[in-house]
Amino acid sequence: xxxxxxxxxxxxxxxxGFKALSNLPYEMSLLGAARALVVTDQGVAGAGLIKRVHAxxxxxxxxxxxxxxxxxxxxxxxxxxxxxxxxxxHECDCLVAVGGGSCIDTAKGALIVLAExxxxxxxxxxxxxxxxxxxxxxxxxxxxxxxxxxxxxxVIRDEATRTKMALTSYRxxxxxxxxxxxMTVTMPPHITAATGMDALTHAVEAYCSLQKxxxxxxFSQAAIRLIMRHLIDCVRxxxxxxxxxxxxxxxxxxxxxxSNAMIGVVHALAHACGGVCRIPHGVANAVLLPWGMEYxxxxxxxxxxxxxxxxxxxATVTGAxxxxxxxxxRLGELCGLPETLGAAGVEAEQLDAIARVAxxxxxxxxxxxxxxxxxxxxxxxxxx
Amino acid sequence: MGYRAKKAVVAASLLALSTAFETVSKRSPExxxxxxxxxxxxxxxxxxxxxxxxxxxxxxxxxxxYAGPGYHDPDVKILFKNVDNALLPLTGRIGADIAFVQHRAxxxxxxxxxxxxxxxxxxxxxxxxxxxxxxxxxxxxxxxxARQWFLKAWVMxxxxxxxxxxxxxx
Ligand SMILES: NC(=O)c1ccc[n+]([C@@H]2O[C@H](COP(=O)([O-])OP(=O)(O)OC[C@H]3O[C@@H](n4cnc5c(N)ncnc54)[C@H](O)[C@@H]3O)[C@@H](O)[C@H]2O)c1
Ligand SMILES: [Fe+2]
Numbered sequence: 001x002x003x004x005x006x007x008x009x010x011x012x013x014x015x016x017g018f019k020a021l022s023n024l025p026y027e028m029s030l031l032g033a034a035r036a037l038v039v040t041d042q043g044v045a046g047a048g049l050i051k052r053v054h055a056x057x058x059x060x061x062x063x064x065x066x067x068x069x070x071x072x073x074x075x076x077x078x079x080x081x082x083x084x085x086x087x088x089x090h091e092c093d094c095l096v097a098v099g100g101g102s103c104i105d106t107a108k109g110a111l112i113v114l115a116e117x118x119x120x121x122x123x124x125x126x127x128x129x130x131x132x133x134x135x136x137x138x139x140x141x142x143x144x145x146x147x148x149x150x151x152x153x154x155v156i157r158d159e160a161t162r163t164k165m166a167l168t169s170y171r172x173x174x175x176x177x178x179x180x181x182x183m184t185v186t187m188p189p190h191i192t193a194a195t196g197m198d199a200l201t202h203a204v205e206a207y208c209s210l211q212k213x214x215x216x217x218x219f220s221q222a223a224i225r226l227i228m229r230h231l232i233d234c235v236r237x238x239x240x241x242x243x244x245x246x247x248x249x250x251x252x253x254x255x256x257x258x259s260n261a262m263i264g265v266v267h268a269l270a271h272a273c274g275g276v277c278r279i280p281h282g283v284a285n286a287v288l289l290p291w292g293m294e295y296x297x298x299x300x301x302x303x304x305x306x307x308x309x310x311x312x313x314x315a316t317v318t319g320a321x322x323x324x325x326x327x328x329x330r331l332g333e334l335c336g337l338p339e340t341l342g343a344a345g346v347e348a349e350q351l352d353a354i355a356r357v358a359x360x361x362x363x364x365x366x367x368x369x370x371x372x373x374x375x376x377x378x379x380x381x382x383x384x
Numbered sequence: 385m386g387y388r389a390k391k392a393v394v395a396a397s398l399l400a401l402s403t404a405f406e407t408v409s410k411r412s413p414e415x416x417x418x419x420x421x422x423x424x425x426x427x428x429x430x431x432x433x434x435x436x437x438x439x440x441x442x443x444x445x446x447x448x449x450y451a452g453p454g455y456h457d458p459d460v461k462i463l464f465k466n467v468d469n470a471l472l473p474l475t476g477r478i479g480a481d482i483a484f485v486q487h488r489a490x491x492x493x494x495x496x497x498x499x500x501x502x503x504x505x506x507x508x509x510x511x512x513x514x515x516x517x518x519x520x521x522x523x524x525x526x527x528x529x530a531r532q533w534f535l536k537a538w539v540m541x542x543x544x545x546x547x548x549x550x551x552x553x554x
Contacts, residue, residue: 005486126460126492166495210485262485299523359503360496365481370523 006213008260012150013176016249018241020180021052021140024096025060027176031136033094034062037087039107041071044099044142047186053098053140066090071103074274074281075156077165080109081119087135088114094136097174098183100195101146101155101281104139108154108172111137115171121156127168139174142183144234144247145195145282147202147255149177155271164275166362173259179252181244189235189335194282196231196247197328197337199223201270201285202254204293204324206261207307208300209366216261219253224310226250228327235334264367265358266292269379272357279344286328287341291383293321295375299368341383351380390467395437396547397474398430402439402450403546404512405504407539409448412532415507418500419446427451428493428501429458432470448504450550460493460501476513479521480505511539 015023028036040050050067057064068086071079083106087095097107112124115132124130139149148154154167187195203223206216227250233243269292270284293304297317304317313319331337338344346354355376358364364371385393409415422443431438431454440456441448455461464470469488472478480502483489491498510518510526519525528536 005488007487122494125494126498127490129492163494163496210481357496360499362491362495362499364499365484365502368523 003213006211008213008215009152009170010150010173010256010259011170012173014150014179014252015176016179016245016252018181018245020178021183022056024053024056024138024140024178025062027138027178028062028094028136031094031138031175033136035065035090035092036062036094036096037065037083037090037092038067038096038098039071039083039103039110040067040069040098041073041103042069044103045069047142049098049142049183049186052182053096065092071099071106073102075102075105075109075154077109077121077156077158077160079106080113080121080156083107083110084113084119094138096138096140098140098142100141100143101148104141104146104148105154105156107137107139108148108167109156111135111172112167112169121165121167122158124167125165128170129167130169130171132171134171137174138176138178140178140180140183141248141251143187143191143195144184144244144251145198147199147251147258149174149179150252150255151259153259164271177252179245179248181241181248184244184248185239185241187238189238190337191282192238193231193235193331193335193337194280194286195251196227196234196282197286197289197331198282199247199251199254200227200231200324200327201266201289202258202263203227204289204307205263205266206254206258208293208296208303208368209261209264210368211261211366212303213261216257219257220261221310223250223253223257224307226253228312228323231327232330232334235331262366263363264292265295265364265369265371265376265379268358268361268363268367268371269354269376271361271363272354273341273346275357276350276354277346279346283338283344284341286331286337287339287344287383288379290321290324290328291379293317293324295379296367296369341380346384348384351377351384354380387467390471391432391436394432394467394470394474398437398439399547399550400512400543401430401508402441402550403543404508404539405441405448406450407542407546408508408511408535409446411535411538412507412511415504416446418504418507419443419448422500426497427456427458428460428462428497429455430462431455432464432467436464436467436470450553452553458493460491460497462489462491462498462501464489476517476521479523480509481523482521511536
């Protein structure tokens with residue numbers, strides 16, 4: 001059924017495949033850029049991935065002006081400022097994020113700071129706050145999870161107030177996303193599993209969201225099929241490039257889906273777990289996803305049942321939830337992915353604080369069922 | 385309906401909200417609990433882009449006061465992209481959540497503050513809107529206690545007077 005009203009946007013050019021990274025200098029030239037600031041982190045650089053980026057500039061017209069490799073996990077306002085300074089200091093003319101969601105979102109923050117020529121990101125919190133033209137922006141994801149390479153969102157920690165700033169703008173879509181399996185084969189099994197479950201959560205939550213639409217539904221289903229078929233292979237055999245390419249696409253599709261349909265109670269709780277207990281985003285999602293599906297079964301039963309066969313189960317809500325639980329259990333056996341919040345390091349005394357933060361998360365708006373403090377606490381207790 | 389008529393309906397609905405926010409924040413324990421966490425002086429505005437009607441409400445000592453028409457240094461703004469988009473939720477045809485879901489409104493400011501504002505708005509609507517609209521627009525329609533029914537009658541009864549007082553504040 002066509003919804004009463006919907007909007008859809010994905011202006012990002014997708015380049016996916018073996019040796020896709022080699023196109024980076026050419027894509028820069030198409031955007032009128034010749035001097036890149038590469039935004040990455042220690043883990044990505046340590047895995048030898050920045051060497052690969054340097055290599056593709058051999059014989060090319062463009063150059064790497066500088067590499068910023070100090071991005072902290074979960075991004076931060078200090079890093080955003082440092083990236084903007086490096087960009088100006090080294091006279092770069094485009095941003096190239098090479099990393100997971102943390103690096104990509106840091107680059108998105110710098111995009112705003114540079115366009116607005118203001119270091120105060122706080123002034124741009126909320127939706128569609130800035131509309132100045134941005135510099136060319138290319139993303140090379142090295143995790144297969146956040147889908148931030150094709151979303152309009154950035155989440156950045158404000159070190160001063162210790163809060164997470166959420167910024168959304170159509171200006172934050174990267175110009176180009178380059179998916180190259182060589183850039184994700186180095187991901188260790190537990191990060192592969194957690195980020196893969198983040199992608200699955202995006203796809204499932206977008207499919208049950210109040211904002212779901214035919215386009216986002218198609219991307220969600222495509223993402224879920226790929227994840228069910230290839231995530232285990234990536235965890236078992238990290239070097240399987242076919243499976244890695246499939247997962248990179250799955251995360252991208254899930255990102256396109258949720259960028260246009262938003263997410264729900266699972267992400268509200270996962271963001272809060274990240275904020276209060278610093279547990280990795282994908283791990284929190286993996287633990288909470290089945291509980292969130294169960295919570296929404298009353299309002300989104302039809303959508304969840306329809307996902308059953310897509311998840312490889314029968315067309316029932318219990319089938320869909322069971323399939324997610326089974327996948328998580330197999331990942332638990334393979335790489336120790338936690339199945340409870342307790343196992344992930346959350347203490348019972350922290351649940352109250354998590355629930356308080358969760359109900360103030362924007363994702364709650366898009367969740368089919370209402371989420372009060374008591375509701376949030378109830379889900380957290382189940383998941384402990 | 386032409387633009388001017390729509391604008392008048394939106395302006396009147398916002399004015400009704402402004403006085404309902406004042407009454408409910410004075411008398412409803414749920415609302416007082418919600419606002420208790422807001423810092424003093426925190427303000428939110430609701431309005432229509434680009435130059436349509438708007439109101440600003442400010443927390444003064446745990447109660448919401450009407451700060452006047454337009455934008456008076458608000459921390460968060462709920463902005464409807466055009467007058468049609470404002471009309472739908474303000475006349476009870478869609479819920480406040482759905483206004484965001486359908487991209488009809490955009491939030492400017494800290495998202496947590498926006499969510500707190502949405503909850504305050506939902507509490508006010510409980511007292512302002514008839515049951516059949518609440519059943520259609522709320523994810524979980526509220527069931528009112530005797531005390532809440534009494535307050536609802538009070539809010540409705542004092543609405544015309546409150547609107548007249550707030551209309552004079554310009
Ligand atoms: N903007 C969005 O749309 C969006 C959506 C979801 C999540 N996020 C944000 O993204 C962040 C999480 O991103 P993430 O899950 O991609 O993790 P991440 O970017 O924080 O990376 C996790 C760890 O993996 C390492 N790593 C990454 N790629 C590697 C590789 N190929 N080989 C070896 N090590 C590698 C990194 O160095 C880091 O230590 C969170 O802050 C979350 O809030 C943003
Ligand atoms: Fe996520």
